[in-house]
Amino acid sequence: MANGPTQFAVLSRILHWLMAAMLLTMLFIGVSMVASLGDYHRLVAIHRPLGIMILILAVVRLVNRMFTTLPPFPPTMSDWERRVASASERFLYALMFALPLVGWGMLSAGDYPIVMFGPLHLPPLLPANRMLYAVLRETHTVLAFLLFATFLAHLSAVLFHTLVVRDRLVHRMALWSIRFHKAKIETD
Amino acid sequence: MTIGVVIAGIAGLFAYAAGWLTPNALTPARIVNTLEEVNxxxxxxxxxxxxxxxxxxxxxxxxxxxxxxxxxxxxxxxxxxxxxxxxxxxxxxxxxxxxxxxxxxxxxxxxxxxxxxxxxxxxxVAPFRTAEGFTDLVLASAPDPATGKPDPARMQGFFARYPESAKAMELIGSQPLSxxxxxxxxxxxxxxxxxxxxxxxxxxxxxxxxxxxxxxxxxxxxxxxxxxxxxxxxxxxxxxxxxxxxxxxxxxxxxxxxxxxxxxxxxxxxxxxxxxxxxxxxxxxxxxxxxxxxxxxxxxxxxxxxxxxxxxxxxxxxxxxxxxxxxxxxxxxxxxxxxxxx
Missing domain, CATH: 2.40.180.10 (Catalase core domain)
Structure with missing residues (x-):
């Protein structure tokens, strides 16, 4: 353990915070645009290309994840906590792919052009089909709420470890490089 | 404690963005609800x-x-x-x-x-300038169950609130129907x-x-x-x-x-x-x-x-x-x- 990494790889950390900001922005844009009249068009025009950006970054992130060594869990994390953390990580990855793909598929099934910017548009992912549209539209909302709930749980867990257990869990993902004070962790 | 405040704060912002905390604000869903109620x-x-x-x-x-x-x-x-x-x-x-x-x-x-x-x-021209005007026109022109026709008093109230609609209706009425x-x-x-x-x-x-x-x-x-x-x-x-x-x-x-x-x-x-x-x-x-x-x-x-x-x-x-x-x-x-x- 002493020789292993204490932080995630630099690219992993950059992708984590970049995507955290993008996903949170997307969730807020998504939930406000469906309730909005005056801003609806502006928000949708951001929502579509940002979703595709997230999909592209999700691919980069998954590839990066497969080829990097992770820092070990801190000893303050119990067995069940580790299992929940790993499962929620897999779930978040699945959602990062599923949400944009369902959105793209939903617009295809709804017979909409998938407009990005200017003349740039994507091909339909699925044939036009009314029931398929309705199901995917609903799925898109449900997955978004699940993503928001999982994000809140993830944030709570990290805050709990950082503020209550004081094991500096968040330092593993800090954008800057952190020297680990091993003694400090063990005595805390 | 701090954690609870942070999480509740973010969740609250989310609920606000979704319009859940402002039940009287006009939203697309509420406009469509109005159409369903009237029709x-x-x-x-x-x-x-x-x-x-x-x-x-x-x-x-x-x-x-x-x-x-x-x-x-x-x-x-x-x-x-x-x-x-x-x-x-x-x-x-x-x-x-x-x-x-x-x-x-x-x-x-x-x-x-x-x-x-x-x-x-x-x-x-459009008989309303905004989504609010459209919704209020739908409500005002809903047939009165007693007569089967829009209630003239409600239409008058609508035109008083939306003078631009009154002007538009005048222009619309002045043009022959094909x-x-x-x-x-x-x-x-x-x-x-x-x-x-x-x-x-x-x-x-x-x-x-x-x-x-x-x-x-x-x-x-x-x-x-x-x-x-x-x-x-x-x-x-x-x-x-x-x-x-x-x-x-x-x-x-x-x-x-x-x-x-x-x-x-x-x-x-x-x-x-x-x-x-x-x-x-x-x-x-x-x-x-x-x-x-x-x-x-x-x-x-x-x-x-x-x-x-x-x-x-x-x-x-x-x-x-x-x-x-x-x-x-x-x-x-x-x-x-x-x-x-x-």
């Missing part, structure tokens, strides 16, 4: 302009539009269109009436795979921006102006045929293709672009950019147009929204209506396959 719920149908018939044909662009817009729809050439004629109102079985607002929605499929969708009506769909002019009402290849912007409105001065066919107007307007349209298309000129009107500085209730002066430059030809008619029961959302903001590169508040609101409300009806069972259209085949 009744008719599963599978559009919540407004519920009664309609689908048509198709092509658009011949003459190239004159390229001066104003780089959209490929204006390059000389022919492209397919699918469209839908409709009557306003949320009741799919309503009897045709001469003074019911007529709609024409068109989807142009551009050569590069882009789309242009536009939903127009036969009024010269006798059918075939000889109706349909107008975009809202302004849009055209961006040409040099990047210069023109503020425009568009219309389709009928080539045929009169309906080619006529049908009985004796009260037994609830679909007489649609039937005349169907018979006309069967006897000959129908055509409309696509006319773009260019604003001058000072013309209102954010208020569809105000007409632009009659001397504004008008450019005929091509001819729309309709040569096929099909019932909603089989046509894909039934499952198309004629969202006025599905625009190709070279056409963009203006600052008219109706555009974004229509886009949002159409989407809400579309999502509701697509998930519901399909019900037969009042204008049946047997009727469109005649």
């Amino acid at each position: 009744g719920r008719h599963p599978g149908f559009r919540r407004n302009h519920a009664k309609g018939v689908c048509v198709s044909g092509y658009f011949n662009s003459n190239g004159r539009g390229t001066e104003l817009s780089k959209a490929s729809v204006f390059q000389p050439g022919r492209m397919p269109v699918i469209a839908r004629f409709s009557l306003s109102g949320g009741q799919p079985e309503a009897a045709d009436a001469p003074d019911t607002v007529r709609g024409l929605a068109i989807l142009f499929t551009l050569p590069d795979g882009e789309e242009w969708r536009t939903a127009m009506i036969n009024l010269p 006798s059918g769909f075939e000889n109706s002019r349909f107008n975009s009402l809202s302004a849009f921006r055209f961006i040409n290849a040099a990047g210069s912007v023109a503020w425009v409105r568009w219309s389709v102006a009928p080539v045929q001065p009169e309906p080619v066919a006529t049908t009985r107007l004796d009260g037994t045929n609830k679909n007489w307007l649609f039937d005349a349209l169907i018979a006309s298309i069967h006897s000959q293709p129908l055509a409309w000129h696509l006319i773009v009107t260019v604003a001058q500085a000072g013309d209102p672009t954010d208020d569809a209730t105000i007409p632009w002066p009659a001397d504004r430059r008008q450019i005929d950019v091509g001819t729309l030809t309709i040569d096929r008619v099909e019932s909603e029961d089989t046509s894909p147009a039934r499952d198309i959302n004629f969202d006025p903001l599905v625009l190709p590169n070279g056409i963009a929204a203006s600052d008219d508040p109706l555009l974004s609101a229509r886009s949002a409300v159409y989407s809400q209506s579309f999502t509701r009806r697509e998930g519901e069972p399909k019900n037969p259209s009042a204008v049946s396959t047997a009727e469109t085949a005649r």
Whole structure:
């Protein structure tokens, strides 16, 4: 353990915070645009290309994840906590792919052009089909709420470890490089 | 403790963004709820302009539009269109009436795979300036259960609250009604921006102006045929293709672009950019147009929204209506396959 990494790889950390900001922005844009009249068009025009950006970054992130060594869990994390953390990580990855793909598929099934910017548009992912549209539209909302709930749980867990257990869990993902004070962790 | 506050704060912001904390604010869902309350719920149908018939044909662009817009729809050439004629109102079985607002929605499929969708009506100006005005008009003009007609007092109250609507209705009332769909002019009402290849912007409105001065066919107007307007349209298309000129009107500085209730002066430059030809008619029961959302903001590169508040609101409300009806069972259209085949 002493020789292993204490932080995630630099690219992993950059992708984590970049995507955290993008996903949170997307969730807020998504939930406000469906309730909005005056801003609806502006928000949708951001929502579509940002979703595709997230999909592209999700691919980069998954590839990066497969080829990097992770820092070990801190000893303050119990067995069940580790299992929940790993499962929620897999779930978040699945959602990062599923949400944009369902959105793209939903617009295809709804017979909409998938407009990005200017003349740039994507091909339909699925044939036009009314029931398929309705199901995917609903799925898109449900997955978004699940993503928001999982994000809140993830944030709570990290805050709990950082503020209550004081094991500096968040330092593993800090954008800057952190020297680990091993003694400090063990005595805390 | 801190953690609880942070999490509750983020969740609260999310709930606020979703509109859950402001139950009286107008949202797309609440506008569609109002339409359903006034018209009744008719599963599978559009919540407004519920009664309609689908048509198709092509658009011949003459190239004159390229001066104003780089959209490929204006390059000389022919492209397919699918469209839908409709009557306003949320009741799919309503009897045709001469003074019911007529709609024409068109989807142009551009050569590069882009789309242009536009939903127009036969009024010269919009009878409301905002989504709030639309919703209040729907409520005020709902038939009084005692008389079956809108309550004049409520309509007066509406016009007092929305003086721009009163002025628009005066203009609308002063114009003669055309006798059918075939000889109706349909107008975009809202302004849009055209961006040409040099990047210069023109503020425009568009219309389709009928080539045929009169309906080619006529049908009985004796009260037994609830679909007489649609039937005349169907018979006309069967006897000959129908055509409309696509006319773009260019604003001058000072013309209102954010208020569809105000007409632009009659001397504004008008450019005929091509001819729309309709040569096929099909019932909603089989046509894909039934499952198309004629969202006025599905625009190709070279056409963009203006600052008219109706555009974004229509886009949002159409989407809400579309999502509701697509998930519901399909019900037969009042204008049946047997009727469109005649």
